[in-house]
């Protein structure tokens with residue numbers, strides 16, 4: 001956690017500030033920005049700003065509207081490095097309105113301002129500012145200003161400016177203008193801020209004005225895009241109109257006779273049209289028509305349409321959290337700003353900072369497909385589709401880029417607006433080839449969730465096949481490894497240009513498998529389209545077969561029971577976190593990238609990200625072990641990090657940690673965690689806050705077109721609820737401490753999976769979040785007492801070797817595999833033995849042990865076990881054996897109880913023995929029961945430890961003093977029965 005502090009009071013549907021402060025103004029301008037996915041207007045004041053320099057960024061932006069500027073390389077430009085930047089432009093300012101009384105201008109910097117407040121209303125979709133101003137001559141006026149960018153009308157924004165004289169009647173002057181003198185702000189050294197231009201880029205070409213109408217036509221310098229901004233006005237009172245104009249501005253002055261306590265209303269409508277969507281010569285007419293329509297409709301009707309649009313949005317976007325006002329507000333704020341930021345026309349996308357500021361130059365990244373698109377997919381699937389359409393729209397640029405890189409197919413730009421790669425830092429951009437796979441991941445998710453095959457077969461297939469072709473060419477078969485991707489960068493930008501980044505490789509594997517499936521389906525279902533693709537891109541069955549081979553052969557580096565983030569990561573020194581003071585984060589601002597790269601240290605989720613996007617490809621024990629390894633190495637210096645860690649943390653049962661991550665994710669912007677909200681919102685982490693609830697706490701995964709849930713709730717909450725759209729239906733999910741209620745809110749019944757059980761939702765279904773479904777038994781010391789035989793066998797060996805050994809020391813060997821047991825024994829010897837000798841010792845011990853266990857008969861079952869097994873079987877509780885012994889199966893057979901067990905975990909398969917939870921997690925996985933619904937019984941402390949780490953309920957048999965971590969300890973198995981186990985389970989689980 002960096003520097004988060006509470007800034008705005010917690011209100012359910014609004015965000016309010018009640019004072020105005022130049023120090024924080026720039027941040028507030030972001031928070032109170034209005035947008036509609038196309039037009040984005042920062043929370044600048046209509047009257048302008050007279051504060052100290054550097055405390056305001058006066059900006060209006062149009063999604064996807066940019067200019068280029070040459071990138072200045074210190075030496076010659078390297079081959080393939082981009083020539084030009086793309087920077088989202090600060091455009092023609094249409095929002096200016098000044099108020100004059102007796103020649104004095106209303107200004108927040110005047111000493112006589114009272115009752116100031118500004119409020120974002122997320123249901124109405126407006127920002128409202130009110131204040132009382134007293135002029136130098138003692139005239140008092142209430143001023144209320146409301147504005148919005150219309151969700152219903154892409155090209156339109158509106159301002160309602162109300163002035164009420166409180167102690168006088170007389171003339172007021174409202175001066176409304178459109179101003180072309182705008183420029184982007186310079187970056188100021190932070191690579192996350194915009195790099196921008198020096199000075200004005202937009203050239204004013206024409207000015208038009210007629211009565212209350214005014215417009216400027218401007219054009220960009222390098223890209224030659226034209227932009228028209230027009231304004232129109234409506235007044236509640238009669239007025240005298242005057243027009244003033246300069247080279248690059250037009251001002252309409254309305255002189256009105258105001259009455260004491262009567263409100264003068266000026267409605268201003270602002271329209272933006274550009275040549276990105278329409279021919280330049282049509283822009284004026286389009287804007288005029290739009291403004292005419294707005295005048296006809298009137299402000300009230302437009303405002304009503306705004307609210308209606310939001311009513312529809314909130315149906316699926318709203319999340320209710322009971323018992324957490326702070327996060328409730330944050331969730332809505334995030335959902336609201338996401339809608340304000342997202343392009344919905346298939347030509348524009350969603351920037352990392354939305355359209356609220358100049359951070360990251362307004363660029364689009366992989367954030368879209370891995371965070372924002374999955375957000376919209378279940379809220380407004382059609383928006384998800386538009387985002388994919390954008391990728392299709394820029395596919396030609398991705399093809400060009402692949403050519404430039406010397407490859408076939410298509411490679412998407414890491415950061416772009418128009419489609420071209422614009423990053424001059426290839427190791428953390430072009431090297432992130434996973435962007436191709438991220439796009440296909442989103443495509444697959446979209447198609448599965450909506451069933452939109454027409455889109456898949458038309459536009460989707462182009463994206464999927466071209467990027468697959470790129471991967472097939474860019475990867476290489478390497479002897480002894482498999483299909484490899486060398487020289488790439490994964491999501492973690494603190495580790496660049498490495499071989500076989502696991503995230504990248506797994507994502508590509510998934511994509512290539514999908515591409516082969518889609519190709520087969522397409523040949524079958526739409527032969528004419530397949531034929532067209534054969535003709536257009538020369539795709540063939542052989543090529544598709546190569547994709548399948550590559551997918552099957554993808555290499556993943558494993559070392560010491562861990563998955564390597566890449567081939568070399570685990571062999572690097574670990575970053576010295578203890579020597580890194582808090583103020584040196586984010587590391588990239590304080591250490592050279594080469595120094596960071598040399599170490600094991602992460603900026604953001606990388607392998608953990610793969611556990612999320614490729615969830616079914618990891619066993620739970622693998623997720624747990626690797627999460628526990630990588631999470632402590634992660635700085636979360638990227639705002640994309642905490643939500644993913646929260647999601648996987650919740651999956652693994654680390655609810656407190658997950659909750660902490662959630663808090664940081666959800667209020668990144670409202671509490672300004674990274675102290676850069678002034679540059680714009682963080683759209684990925686905003687989307688991440690919903691993902692954390694739905695995919696994290698409710699554990700939703702979409703696997704092979706099915707929604708699976710594993711709901712849980714943070715201890716801090718009493719309940720939470722959300723809706724989601726899936727397969728044309730809408731599902732309501734409400735989670736309380738003990739239960740989850742699924743309700744079909746709209747559409748056809750849905751089949752979902754709740755904690756491993758398939759359920760059809762038609763009407764309402766209530767299911768428990770926890771239930772005892774499986775018991776996992778240790779063998780030695782729980783089902784039977786072989787501990788004695790193990791002891792005898794080890795004792796004989798110890799005696800031969802002259803090593804002291806007794807019952808007390810034998811405790812250490814319980815539950816521990818043969819190899820580790822021997823090491824324990826040899827610890828007490830002065831001699832060192834060779835590998836060959838050790839093998840011999842183990843063999844001898846085992847031979848002796850096998851002789852001893854010949855004596856085992858059914859009557860050697862420990863007391864009460866026979867009855868317990870019967871009882872559990874009768875109640876359909878599933879059973880497994882998790883024993884470190886390789887002789888387990890033989891012993892169960894001798895005991896005559898093999899038939900009770902659905903699974904016996906093969907101790908030979910284990911990468912790590914107890915106390916590692918692997919063995920218990922493998923047992924649960926084999927049973928198909930989530931760990932939280934399992935209870936484990938153990939007699940050794942290492943085993944109890946393993947059960948606890950596996951997030952299961954642990955019952956100990958033996959001495960409570962030794963088995964301190966067990967939820968409950970019994971002195972003998974005699975005490976065990978179903979009632980006792982259920983009881984213990986429910987006590988422990990709550």
Ligand code: G6P
Pocket residue numbers: 780790813814815816817818821846883884885886887888
């Ligand atoms: C069980 C016993 C241990 C034993 C281990 C390996 O966990 O409690 O004492 O070392 O199994 O048994 P094995 O039969 O494979 O040598």
Ligand code: MG
Pocket residue numbers: 778779780781782814815938939940943
């Ligand atoms: Mg045991």
